[in-house]
Amino acid sequence: MIVEKGENEVTDADRLSNGSCSEAMLPVSCHGNISELATGVSKDVTRNSVQETQEAQKSKNEASEIVEEEEEAVNPAGDSRSDVRCKSCKKSCHKCWKPVRTKYNPLPEKASKLERAKFAFLCPPHGKLGDFFAAVLTFLIFWAVLIAVTRDEAVPGGNIFALIMLFLCCVVCGHLVAIIRLPPLLGMLIAGCLLRNVPKVNIGKDIDNTWSTVLRSVALTVILLRAGLGLDPKALKKLSFVVIRLAFLPCLAECLTAAIASHLLLDFPWEWGFMLGFVLAAVSPAVVVPSLLSLQERGYGMDKGIPTLVIAAASVDDVLAITGFGVVLAIAFSTGDLVLTIFKGPLEALLGVVYGIVLGVIAWYIPHKEQKDFHLFRFIVLLLGGLLATFGSQIVDLPGAGPLGCLTLAFVAAYRWRQEDVSGGMAQVSDFMSLMWMLFQPLLFGLIGTEVDISTVQGSTIGLGVAVLTIGLFVRVIVSFLAVFKAGLTVREMLFIPLAWLPKATVQAAIGSLALDTARRERANDSHILHLGTQVLTIAVLVILITAPVGAALIALTGPRLLTRTPVSRNIHLSATCEQPELTATADTHKLEEEGQDQD
Incomplete structure (x- = not known):
């Protein structure tokens, strides 16, 4: 009999399963059925729980298998999970950086300007941009070390900070001026003047006078050593008479003219007038030599050896000017017996020559040729010997001996080194000296510029100084033309020599x-002597600003028009310098193979 259950009725099995009733509430006859029913329900519940557990475990196993498959795909070697994460991170970083790496984005052979610009900014830094970053990093580390060591000296307002800023500004201005094909030293000099005279900048006043003097003296030593290394004995011997005439006559004539003009116009004492004359009389190899090399590379003037003539004469001209200046300087600041004063200058020159010869001969044998890195030790001996001559002569009160000692030392040492020239040792010594000049050239011209205080310069000094310069240059041009008379040159070539003899810069900055x-140092309390020294320095700066750009432009413009162009076989050895090269050139005597070649 089947009894249907109503909506509101609850079966005994339900009550039993829910625990809402007990067996005592039912008849005894139902106890067995109820127990069987409860057992069945329990089995169903257990069966369902087991099935759910099995399904969950199965899902978990399937997920684990998927993860393992992914790990095996990423990590076939079977590394740990931490290694897998590292490799995954590395792969992501590689994917992100790949578009900006040069390794995966090489520059096409025929790349456009836009492609080259894009390639320049790819990583790692390379090319000129890489060089810039390397220089900036080096400078920042160097500056940080200076701050750690010197503290206040390397921060704004300190002496070392002012020198660093001066060096950087001079380098930048030098490059900017070189872009318009003017001598870089002109930009360096202008940078020094601006840093001293621009309101609210005025970094030049933070530079200590002692530091400035020492650095300029070191730069002078480097200039003199490079000039001595650049003197070519063979060229001097070959063109000895013409070189001597061209070196001595214009220099002495301009010196004498400037001395007389400054005595009459500026009221200079005679010794100060000759001192100014020797400052103005020296030509600048730093301007003349690169300009002549540019003409020589195109074959101008090679048939008569004009570049060699001018460069060799420029070296001797500088030696004469520096020596004469040292002698007159010694006379101007000498006190005591007049006879001793007169002979003190020549005595200083003689002592400088003897010092240079003795130490130069020693440098022939020490360091010896078999020594490892002997060329480096030769450079060290040469530089330290020059510094000893410069600063030692000041200590013993013989300042005129120092410059000539440096010149003689370098010339005598290089004479033997050239003959040996073991493994290019001579060229390597010149390389080291050229590096020293790269470091001290900005400081030299920058420090010279900072010495000019426009607020204290009198207008009459500028005007009369330009007048003295003009008179001296006029006489120099005439004497230079006459000095090469009957030297086998045409009139057009003779006209070019005086124009190439105009630029002045390096020696003026040095002395x-x-x-x-x-x-x-000697007359600190004598205002008149200090004023004379300031006037000499101011006129020297004016000479550089006027003659350096004008002379370089005249050489570039008149050279192709006045000199003969000849096809040559050239062997130009620059001695690793841009200022005093050794030049050897042989004319090509065979006829031109192609008719109609330009023969300007």
Whole structure:
């Protein structure tokens, strides 16, 4: 009999399963059925729980298998999970950086300007941009070390900070001026003037005078050593008479003219007038030599050896000017017996020559040729010997001996080194000296510029100084033309020589401040002597600003028009310098193979 259950009725099995009733509430006859029913329900519940557990475990196993398959795909070697994460991170980083790496984005052979610009900014830094970053990083580390060591000296307002800023500004201005094909030293000099005279900048006033004097003296030593290394004995011997005439006559004539003009116009004492004359009389190899090399590379003037003639004469001209300046400087600041004063200058020159010869001969044998890195030790001996001559002569009160000692030392040492020239040792010594000049050239011209205080310069000094310069150059041009008369040159070539003999810069920067430095050291309380030293320095700066760009432009413009162009076989050895090269050239005597070739 089947009894249907109503909506509101609850079966005994339900009550039993829910625990809402007990067996006592039912008849005894139902106890067995109820137990069987409860057992069945329990089995169903257990069966369902087991099935659910099995399904969950199965799902978990399937997920684990998927993860393992993915790991095996990423990590076939079977590394740990931490290694897998590292490799995954590395892969992601590689994917992100790949578009900006040069390794995966090489520059096409025929790349456009836009592609080259894009390639320049790819990583790692390379090319000029890489060089810039390397220089910036080196500078920042160097500056941080200076701050850690010197503290206040390397922060704004300190002496070392001012020198660093001066060096950087001079380098930048030098490159900017070189872009318009003017001598870089002109930009360096202008940078020094601006840093001293621009309001609210005025970094030049933070530079200590002692530091400035020492650095300029070191730069002078480097210039003199490079000039001595660049003197070519063979060229001097070959063109000895013409070289001597061209070196001595214009220099002495301009010196004498400037001395007389400055005595009459500026009221200079005679010794100061000759001191200014020797400052103005020296030509600048730093301007003349690169300009002549540019003409020589195109074959101008090679048939008569004009570049060799001018460069060799420029070296001797500088030696004469520096020697004469040292002698007159010694006379100007000498006190005591007149006879001793007169002979002190020549005595200083003689002592400088003897010092240079003795130490130069020693440098032939020490360091010896078999020594490892002997060329480096030769450079060290040469540089330290030059510094000893420069600073030692000041200590013993014989300042005129120092410059000539440096020149003689380098010339005598290089004479033997050239003959040996073991493994290019001579060229490597010149390389080291050229590196020293790269470091000290910005400091030299920058420090010279900082010595010019426009607020204290009188207008009459500028005007009369330009007048003295103009008179001296006029006489120099005439004498230079006559000095090469009957030297086998055409009239057009003779006209080019005086124009190439105009630029002045290096020697003026090197010795233009020596008179002021000596006055500060010897006559610090004599305002008149200090004023004379300042006037000499101011006129020296004017000479550089006027003659350096004008002379370089005249050489570039008149050279192709006045000189003969000849096809040559050239072997130009620059001695690793841009200022005093050794030149050897042989004319190509065979006829031109192609008719109609330009013969300007």
